[in-house]
Amino acid sequence: MNFPFYISKRYLISKKSKNVINIISMISVVGVTIGTAALIVVLSVMNGFDGLMKMMYNSFEPDLKVTPAVGKVFTLNPEKMDQIKNHPAVFDIAQTLEESALLKYDEQQYIATVKGVSSNFSDITGIDSMIAIGEFTLEHENKPYTVVGQGVAYFLSMNINYINPIVIYVPRRDAGISMNPERAFNRDYIFPTGIFSIQHEFDTKYILVPLDYARKLFSYEKELSALEIKLIPDANIQNTQNEISEILSKDFIVKNRYQLHEAFYKIMQSEKFYIYLILTFILIIASFNIIGSLTMLIIDKKEDIATFRSLGANLQTIRRIFLTEGWLITIVGAIIGLIIGWFVCWLQVTFELVRLHGDGSFIIDAYPVEIIWTDFLLIFITVVAIGYFAAWYPVRYITKRFVIQELEES
Secondary structure (H helix, E strand, O other): OOHHHHHHHHHHHOOOOOHHHHHHHHHHHHHHHHHHHHHHHHHHHHHHHHHHHHHHHHOOOOOEEEEEOOOOOEOOOHHHHHHHHOOOOEEEEEEEEEEEEEEEEOOEEEEEEEEEEOOOHHHHHOHHHHEEEEOOOOEEOOEEEEEEEHHHHHHHOOOOOOOOOEEEEEEOOOOOOOOOHHHHEEEEEEEEEEEEOOOHHHHOOEEEEEHHHHHHHHOOOOOEOEEEEEEOOOOOHHHHHHHHHHHHHHHEEEEEHHHHOHHHHHHHHHHHHHHHHHHHHHHHHHOHHHHHHHHHHHHHOHHHHHHHHHOOOOHHHHHHHHHHHHHHHHHHHHHHHHHHHHHHHHHHHHHOOOEOOOOOOOOOOEOOOOOOHHHHHHHHHHHHHHHHHHHHHHHHHHHHHHHHHHHHHO
16 A cells, blocks of 8 residues: 555544544535535535526527518528528427507506417427416417417506407508508507517517417508528537538528627626636635644644654655645545535435525426536536645645654754
């Protein structure tokens, strides 16, 4: 067995001559353990919220979205549409047309975006799985219906009763100057069948209607606002995005889901990074226990060091003994912390012990947790690196100043 490792292991697990050193060593291990476990739990919760937010965005946004480079609407050449549909990575395409409108329900009014969608829109996005009240039905027996965001429904004080319709006012595109304001607007009504709850940004902005109804309301014929594309599961999104961009030329912009909400994803990544930094600084502070423990251990083991030198051990070997002692404290604490952190996350995932108390206002009942094994590796490397530098200082300087000098004087 390696001599420095054998001695440092004996120092760690055997009783020291002074009880206070033993206590400080255990405190060092506990400090590293708690810091490591906290990093695992907090980052896993952040992963859970990150995955939850992405899931909600995925319920409304497609894999790829095609919009015009100039203007609000476009008409697409049928040949190019067929090229996109026949692309091997494309699963399906939904057509959408949207415009701002004034909504009126009883005495309540609200400005929202009316989004006309083709019949396969729910297959592209999975919006039908996010219905909070009612059902996802946009057309039944050739009659148009609407599905409304929860925020829009709140501001309109709306109920699903099939008695009171939503009246939609849209400015006419060909309206001229008139003394009668009614002639400046297209007006129609529609009954809601459901209320979706995804994310505040969508819930307070959109109502969904059939595409043909939206075209009639907005006075369009074949124009579209966007093509929303769903890819097959194993498709390379970046390559497919570039290939579709080549098909459509520079008159169109093709964005993936990340680019549609780039600011949001960057904020989520930044939050996780800064939380990691904050907890790492806390772990650095906790590692000062290692410095104190090793310093007192080196001073306490003067006689042992003199014995080792008499047996032929040089300064480097003696330093390796105490440096290994610091590593053992760090590694033992890190491993125990990783196990405890994983166990806490497993308990939350399995039993949902920490719940969200919002009287049903949240889309989930408990704090989400997602365990990512790369986080475990990153945290372990971080803790070991902190432990190394925490052990290096007392081993490098204390041994020379307080031990070797005294031995040379003697």
